[in-house]
Amino acid sequence: MRFAPIAWLLLFCISFLQAQDYERIDATIELYPNRFNSAEELSAFITRDFQTDEEKVRAMYTWIIHNVAYEPDEYKKFNFNFKNYRERNQKEEKTRKKVIARTLQEGIAVCEGYAMLFERLCELQGISNYLVRGDIKTHFDDIGRPFRKTHMWNVVFIDNQPFLFDATWGAGKYRGKFIKEPSYFYYKTPPELFGNTHYPHQGEDTFLDPSFTRQVFADMPLIIAQNVTLQHIQRQKEGVISSQKEDGLIPFSVAVDGVDKVSYSYSMGKEVKDIEVARGETLEFTVPIELGGENLLIYFNDKPALGYKIK
Secondary structure, three states, X not given: OOOHHHHHHHHHHHHHHHHHHHHHHHHHHOOOOOOOOOHHHHHHHHHHHXXXXXXXXXXXXXXXXXXXXXXXXXXXXXXXXXXXXXXXOHHHHHHHHHHHHHHHHHOEEOHHHHHHHHHXXXXXXXXXXXXXXXXXXXXXXXXXXOOOOOEEEEEEEEOOEEEEEOHHHHHEEEOOOEEEOOOOOOEEEOHHHHOOOEEEOOHHHHOOOOOOOHHHHHHOOEEOOOOOOHXXXXXXXXXXXXXXXXOXXXXXXXXXXXXXXXXXXXXXXXXXXXXXXXXXXXXXXXXEOOOOOOEEEEEEOOEEEEEEEEO
């Protein structure tokens, strides 16, 4: 136990130095052009300025999320129904090159453009990586529906360890138009948090226990809070809740850290109402079922945290 303070000091120093290095990388990328003619041209800049794989991957991700806007009309430009993303045939490779060039030159893309550019930059730097095609969960209608391959992201190996990246979601969000909000939440995202919203076509690409299946992903609620996982939810793990409750109450139990500084509320319609919570090792609370309510949204500190369908 006497060595614990030294261990904590080392961990703090490593985290501090990494944060400082990230600041240097991000500041360097701000000086880069916002358009390039080719991936090779951007890769040459990265080779010049950075040494380690970690630095290079951070630089790639940073450039992409700051300089590429999501534009759904790009789906009209190309046929993205590729058959095999790991072993492309000649026709698919030709399309990939066109997608990457357009992403770099025009600064617009859909998820395939973000992911394929990231993949190509890693290839040029000799960094092992691959594309992942899979499903996402963002709306109430996604709860319980069949699996769809609607999104693309990346697995990149750094120091022989696989990490999950989604540069599309890291760049911002689309609400009728692209809203630029660069974020590093989807940079080396822990699998248990990535799995709140993403499920791959091949289950092993979750990097989670095999018990986390497509069906579990489909049936789980919307988990919006970035500090909550399915494992934290002890009651109401499934996203569809029956409205036929004898007492008209829905019981919840959620194990979340830092509960003392959090306020809780819910909405089953337009009005947001406070929740009385028993605080301990878990949050214990009930939500009354409202007549005609179809969707239940639970808030932590006035921010959406969990979403359910009421049937």
